[in-house]
Amino acid sequence: MEEFYTIQGEGFNSGKAAYFIRLGGCDVGCHWCDVKESWDANLHPLTSTDKIVENAIQYPGKAVVVTGGEPLIYNLNNLTQQLKAKGIVTFIETSGAYPLSGNWDWICLSPKKFKAPRKDIAPFANELKVIVFNKSDFIWAEEHAAMVSPTCKLYLQPEWSKSAEMTPLIINYVMNNPKWEISLQTHKFLNIP
């Protein structure tokens, strides 16, 4: 759908320069999704893997974030193999609703109630990032924290439109449950893509 060089705004790798590859297509249906224009893959022209890799290696930052849409709709073995062959560090943002493919240095799993993640992906997550839209999302967060590996980083991220209401609850929750950390969408404060 689009590619851009920016700063990773969310989660563990927040603050790092990275080339974003946003793949079109998602049927998870989060009503608060901030990239709804990504849902219909047919609206976006196809780009060859070779061209994406050629674009990605033009920049000084040698990390790529593959996102979407839901990137795991596609088999990402070939893309990540080609990126790694060029010395690129590979990160993915996924809901986990589709089978895991690709060779990843960092997997961010962001599970959604609207189409729950596959049970087999949780052990591979390096980071669990739960979006907090209402209070019930804290329970959803703990259910998934019980499925990830002991080394997986745990983040609570306010849903953008509910941030004023949810951020104080997240702050309180993290202070009482310090295995969790807050993730903010810092790129939205910085006014960058």
Ligand SMILES: C[S@@+](CC[C@H](N)C(=O)[O-])C[C@H]1O[C@@H](n2cnc3c(N)ncnc32)[C@H](O)[C@@H]1O
């Ligand atoms: C647009 S999604 C694309 C990747 C994948 N479909 C997923 O949901 O993980 C990228 C990240 O943005 C988060 N996100 C999407 N809409 C958001 C919103 N309104 N507020 C906060 N985070 C949001 C998602 O949870 C995910 O972690």
Ligand SMILES: Nc1nc2[nH]cc(C(=O)O)c2c(=O)[nH]1
């Ligand atoms: N700067 C920046 N950081 C991000 N981290 C995850 C994003 C995403 O949409 O997947 C995103 C994004 O869209 N922009």
Ligand code: SF4
């Ligand atoms: S899974 Fe990701 S891309 Fe799909 S609707 Fe939810 S936030 Fe948007």
Ligand SMILES: [Mg+2]
């Ligand atoms: Mg985004």
